[in-house]
Amino acid sequence: MRELGQIAFDANAAQYDMPEAAQALYQGISEEADRIWWNEHQETRPEHAGEMGSIFWRCYDWASEPMNPNPNFVTPSLNIWWYKYPGRGMTCDKELNPDEWFAWFYETLAALKKIEKPLY
Numbered sequence: 406m407r408e409l410g411q412i413a414f415d416a417n418a419a420q421y422d423m424p425e426a427a428q429a430l431y432q433g434i435s436e437e438a439d440r441i442w443w444n445e446h447q448e449t450r451p452e453h454a455g456e457m458g459s460i461f462w463r464c465y466d467w468a469s470e471p472m473n474p475n476p477n478f479v480t481p482s483l484n485i486w487w488y489k490y491p492g493r494g495m496t497c498d499k500e501l502n503p504d505e506w507f508a509w510f511y512e513t514l515a516a517l518k519k520i521e522k523p524l525y
Contacts (some may be wrong), residue, residue, distance in 0.1 A: 423485065423495040426503070430510040431485065431495070437514060438462075441521045447457070458520040460513065465489050480513050 423431070438457055442450035454464045460480040465487065476484035476498070477491070483501075488494030501509065 421497050421500045423497050424506075427497075427501070428495050430494060430506060431432045431491065434510065434513050434517070435491065437517055441517055444524060445522055457517060469509070481516065482512060483509055489505050 412470050437451050438460070441457070442448075442455070451462075452464070454462050458461075463475055463477050463479070465477060466475065467489075477487050478485040482499075484498045486496050
């Protein structure tokens, strides 16, 4: 659901609101990316920013209000925007049914696994 400020300023939104379950899937992807990043770099992944293979995070662009044209999270099959921080007013560029959300989740995890380096 879009935030009041997001609505008032027509800020940072795509066409489709993300369901809460889809936001939870995004959170799982983010946590897996954090784990992979830590194992490789021994440091915390830059907050909501960075590139990992075909997946890209972009911080909220405070200078581009009222409308941020660039998605905050880019995957090969879906772009996601949020209002200031992940979990706030999350929107995306496609309307997906529950099965499609799970397919996107597993596709995105597989893309992360492709770039994961073995620990030994």
